[in-house]
Amino acid sequence: MILNASGCLDALTAPGVARSLDAFVTKTVTPLPRAGNPPVRIAETDVGMLNSIGLANPGRERFLGETLPRLRALGVPLWVSVGGFAAHEYAETCAAIEDVEAVELNLSCPNVDDAPEMAAEIVAACRAATALPLYAKLSPATWDLAEVARAVADAGADGLSLVNTIRGLALDERSLRPRLGPAVGGLSGPALKPVALAAVWACHRAVRLPIVGMGGVQTGRDVLELFAVGATAVALGTVLFADPDAPTRIRSELADELARLSLASPSEAVGIAHAGAALSVS
Amino acid sequence: MPRRERRRVVAAEAVGPYKLLRIERGGIEPGRPGQFFMLSAPGRLLPRPMSLCLAPPGELAFLIDPIGPGTRAICAAEHLQVFGPLGNGFDLDVALPLLVGGGIGIAPLPYLSEALGRPPALLGFRSSFHAVAAYLVPNSDVVLEPTFVTERMPDGFDVLACGPEAMLEAVRALAPDAQLAWEAPMACGYGACYGCAVEIEGKWRRLCVDGPVLGGRVQGQTQAVSERDAA
Numbered sequence: 001m002i003l004n005a006s007g008c009l010d011a012l013t014a015p016g017v018a019r020s021l022d023a024f025v026t027k028t029v030t031p032l033p034r035a036g037n038p039p040v041r042i043a044e045t046d047v048g049m050l051n052s053i054g055l056a057n058p059g060r061e062r063f064l065g066e067t068l069p070r071l072r073a074l075g076v077p078l079w080v081s082v083g084g085f086a087a088h089e090y091a092e093t094c095a096a097i098e099d100v101e102a103v104e105l106n107l108s109c110p111n112v113d114d115a116p117e118m119a120a121e122i123v124a125a126c127r128a129a130t131a132l133p134l135y136a137k138l139s140p141a142t143w144d145l146a147e148v149a150r151a152v153a154d155a156g157a158d159g160l161s162l163v164n165t166i167r168g169l170a171l172d173e174r175s176l177r178p179r180l181g182p183a184v185g186g187l188s189g190p191a192l193k194p195v196a197l198a199a200v201w202a203c204h205r206a207v208r209l210p211i212v213g214m215g216g217v218q219t220g221r222d223v224l225e226l227f228a229v230g231a232t233a234v235a236l237g238t239v240l241f242a243d244p245d246a247p248t249r250i251r252s253e254l255a256d257e258l259a260r261l262s263l264a265s266p267s268e269a270v271g272i273a274h275a276g277a278a279l280s281v282s
Numbered sequence: 283m284p285r286r287e288r289r290r291v292v293a294a295e296a297v298g299p300y301k302l303l304r305i306e307r308g309g310i311e312p313g314r315p316g317q318f319f320m321l322s323a324p325g326r327l328l329p330r331p332m333s334l335c336l337a338p339p340g341e342l343a344f345l346i347d348p349i350g351p352g353t354r355a356i357c358a359a360e361h362l363q364v365f366g367p368l369g370n371g372f373d374l375d376v377a378l379p380l381l382v383g384g385g386i387g388i389a390p391l392p393y394l395s396e397a398l399g400r401p402p403a404l405l406g407f408r409s410s411f412h413a414v415a416a417y418l419v420p421n422s423d424v425v426l427e428p429t430f431v432t433e434r435m436p437d438g439f440d441v442l443a444c445g446p447e448a449m450l451e452a453v454r455a456l457a458p459d460a461q462l463a464w465e466a467p468m469a470c471g472y473g474a475c476y477g478c479a480v481e482i483e484g485k486w487r488r489l490c491v492d493g494p495v496l497g498g499r500v501q502g503q504t505q506a507v508s509e510r511d512a513a
Contacts, residue, residue, distance in 0.1 A: 042475060051477060241469035243322075
């Protein structure tokens with residue numbers, strides 16, 4: 001299953017791209033509207049990009065009243081990304097959402113402390129508020145991600161989304177001033193791939209939950225590697241910015257990779273990096 | 283949405299400090315003046331937005347300031363991925379056009395000038411070396427810093443402008459109905475990244491889908507689009 005990473009696609013301006021995915025994950029919705037951060041919001045780095053969008057979104061009321069009905073009309077399975085600044089804010093949004101495939105809890109936004117007990121507290125509050133499948137999206141920038149994974153699993157999460165961006169900073173070539181308006185932003189792209197692989201690896205060993213792997217996926221080979229460390233689905237982020245055709249291209253490359261390893265389906269690749277015996281390449 | 287296609291670079295000609303990049307057009311539509319294309323160079327993660335400068339037969343031409351690693355890679359490439367045309371262009375239904383440009387912001391004006399029948403233009407540059415690019419815009423008068431275009435802007439024209447933000451704000455103060463082509467760093471060009479959001483008249487807009495041309499009579503349209511798509 002191939003999704004978009006939350007905040008990396010607007011299905012309403014690019015419905016064709018959304019339809020090339022197995023499900024569309026919305027931009028994170030918060031209780032109140034947020035304008036987002038001041039420009040500059042985007043900077044390319046050597047092997048990645050920085051963003052500081054700042055959870056720009058129309059707020060819960062307009063999202064539910066205007067955006068969600070228009071997204072439903074596209075006919076693409078929907079995941080709603082939910083954000084907030086306290087457990088009850090997440091839970092109130094979850095309680096108001098019906099009839100979508102899943103809810104992804106953005107537990108890694110800048111103003112939310114993602115210590116294990118806090119992430120688990122949010123998941124528990126949302127679990128009490130909805131019967132929809134709950135995916136906890138975690139930051140890899142924590143001292144023991146496996147512990148956070150166990151805590152959110154115990155609190156009732158149905159799956160994990162790994163990983164969100166990590167903080168980075170880039171300086172202007174000439175002025176040596178930060179290139180982003182707020183100086184620091186989230187690092188994504190190929191630079192994040194080893195971080196994502198390590199996070200999925202650790203959480204696959206820690207909990208028995210489905211994992212949406214993401215971080216630096218550019219090719220079918222990258223998808224295969226995330227499956228190999230334990231992801232059961234994959235999300236595309238930065239690659240969608242440069243290449244709106246990425247979902248179709250990556251699917252085709254993944255099929256070639258699987259055939260090369262004589263694997264009949266992506267599910268056969270899940271977790272093989274943890275297995276004792278090496279694969280034989282045909 | 284247009285398709286993203288690989289095209290050969292025909293030439294990269296020096297124009298003062300800038301490069302005029304000529305690319306094989308193939309079947310790609312040049313679009314309306316003021317619209318832009320995302321150009322991706324091999325080995326770079328993100329494309330760069332460039333408004334079309336000229337549409338000679340069989341080619342698309344872009345005026346580029348090779349100011350950083352991304353733009354330098356584009357100017358050095360033999361092939362580029364070309365995705366466009368994107369965004370809104372200028373409204374060409376104007377009675378008495380005056381083109382106003384500053385620095386690399388003159389990039390869309392040659393194509394716009396052609397479409398409007400070579401109206402008068404007023405261009406501002408940092409130096410005479412930068413002002414070499416003025417030959418691309420017919421019927422243009424040039425001012426050099428410390429003189430600004432707004433010191434020479436005559437009254438009574440329908441102004442269509444592109445340039446640095448400070449210039450556009452100054453132009454709008456003198457000509458509130460001016461059509462202004464704005465610029466912001468963007469990762470995608472099709473509404474996905476929210477990187478190009480700018481605050482204009484108290485509203486946040488994604489320049490790639492709501493712009494890059496805002497103001498004048500286009501404003502009503504873009505505002506409606508903005509409210510629909512910001513959601």
